Amino acid sequence: MAELHLIGQIVGASEFPDSSLFCKFGIHTGGAWKVLGGLREGQTQVDNPEIGDTAYWSHPIDIHFATKGLQGWPKIYFQVWHQDTFGRNELYGYGHCHVPTSPGMHKIDCVTWRPSGNLQEQIMQNFVGGGPQLKSADLIYSGADRFHLKTTAMGKVHMHLGVILRNFDKYGVEC
Amino acid sequence: MFPEFDDICCRYTFACGDDWTVTSGLEEGVTQTSKKSSDGRQIFVLNFPLDITFKSTNPYGWPQLVVHAYGSDVFGKEIVRGYGVTHVPITPGRHVQKLAMFVPESSSRFQKFLSWFVSRRPEYTDPTRVASGEGREVTRVRSQGYVTVTFNVVTKDMKKMGYDSTPSDVTNALPGSQTSAASPDS
Numbered sequence: 001m002a003e004l005h006l007i008g009q010i011v012g013a014s015e016f017p018d019s020s021l022f023c024k025f026g027i028h029t030g031g032a033w034k035v036l037g038g039l040r041e042g043q044t045q046v047d048n049p050e051i052g053d054t055a056y057w058s059h060p061i062d063i064h065f066a067t068k069g070l071q072g073w074p075k076i077y078f079q080v081w082h083q084d085t086f087g088r089n090e091l092y093g094y095g096h097c098h099v100p101t102s103p104g105m106h107k108i109d110c111v112t113w114r115p116s117g118n119l120q121e122q123i124m125q126n127f128v129g130g131g132p133q134l135k136s137a138d139l140i141y142s143g144a145d146r147f148h149l150k151t152t153a154m155g156k157v158h159m160h161l162g163v164i165l166r167n168f169d170k171y172g173v174e175c
Numbered sequence: 176m177f178p179e180f181d182d183i184c185c186r187y188t189f190a191c192g193d194d195w196t197v198t199s200g201l202e203e204g205v206t207q208t209s210k211k212s213s214d215g216r217q218i219f220v221l222n223f224p225l226d227i228t229f230k231s232t233n234p235y236g237w238p239q240l241v242v243h244a245y246g247s248d249v250f251g252k253e254i255v256r257g258y259g260v261t262h263v264p265i266t267p268g269r270h271v272q273k274l275a276m277f278v279p280e281s282s283s284r285f286q287k288f289l290s291w292f293v294s295r296r297p298e299y300t301d302p303t304r305v306a307s308g309e310g311r312e313v314t315r316v317r318s319q320g321y322v323t324v325t326f327n328v329v330t331k332d333m334k335k336m337g338y339d340s341t342p343s344d345v346t347n348a349l350p351g352s353q354t355s356a357a358s359p360d361s
Binding site for chain 2: 005007008009011012022036037038039042043044045046047048049050051054055056057058059060061062064083102103104105160162163164165166167168169170174175
């Protein structure tokens with residue numbers, strides 16, 4: 001079996017309306033992929049930065065995958081949440097990106113979006129906060145059923161990812 | 176760079192997985208205490224050398240550099256000013272990394288005042304906690320500075336063990352698994 005090591009960090013997030021942020025993330029893979037070591041899901045710390053508008057999470061990622069096929073190459077998906085001074089959490093964005101297929105170090109900025117809902121929901125959100133959320137997290141990384149959604153742009157999640165491949169060339173896969 | 180503080184002293188530790196051992200170099204160290212430059216740059220120059228070699232059979236548990244900064248508060252007590260963490264880059268070559276430095280926050284306003292008053296801020300009992308992904312959801316932090324680290328990485332026998340850490344078109348005859356990092360930083 002070919003192996004993939006994903007080593008890196010979710011550095012932080014910027015360009016969100018408020019910067020006291022945390023993030024829940026996970027890695028979705030196809031059926032042929034197995035995790036041999038490391039955490040597939042996690043939640044970062046809440047950072048309330050003193051300088052600038054970038055929240056830093058410095059959340060380490062170190063996962064070892066084994067696979068029998070390329071179908072379902074790993075995808076990282078995020079939910080960015082905002083925590084206010086009272087400790088209430090509000091959804092700020094969803095986003096996903098593919099793990100790069102080429103080995104080496106990669107700096108990745110992942111854009112995020114949020115469901116905006118209809119006019120009534122938007123007005124409600126403006127005054128009371130909250131807002132629509134996805135019922136199931138699958139929609140973050142799947143292309144089906146997206147056409148129902150109305151969304152708005154939110155900030156970016158920054159990552160440093162290192163990819164190490166093993167034995168892909170043995171099976172003739174050129175990465 | 177720590178805009179709010181006047182003197183900073185850094186410590187570093189390398190955290191790595193079970194399969195990893197250090198073959199040469201120091202796993203831990205303390206820098207000098209540096210005063211902020213009085214010019215417009217407002218930086219602390221540490222220029223501290225790191226030189227270490229690791230050995231492993233498996234990239235899982237790849238070494239991470241944990242930097243923790245300390246400074247003195249108004250009462251002259253030593254206070255933690257930030258924790259920062261980064262993986263040692265996986266590809267050979269020169270890499271410059273800017274680590275965000277964050278401190279854990281008190282859970283309530285009263286505790287915050289009390290900790291200021293008795294000069295005992297919240298800190299991690301083990302600094303290498305920041306290098307693990309577990310149990311982070313319970314911590315609230317405040318990032319208040321940066322540390323710049325330069326890595327020069329050399330790998331050995333990675334290719335021989337079947338590992339590719341560079342894209343195939345630039346894969347060349349760097350003979351084959353050791354990582355070493357050497358760097359003066361500021």
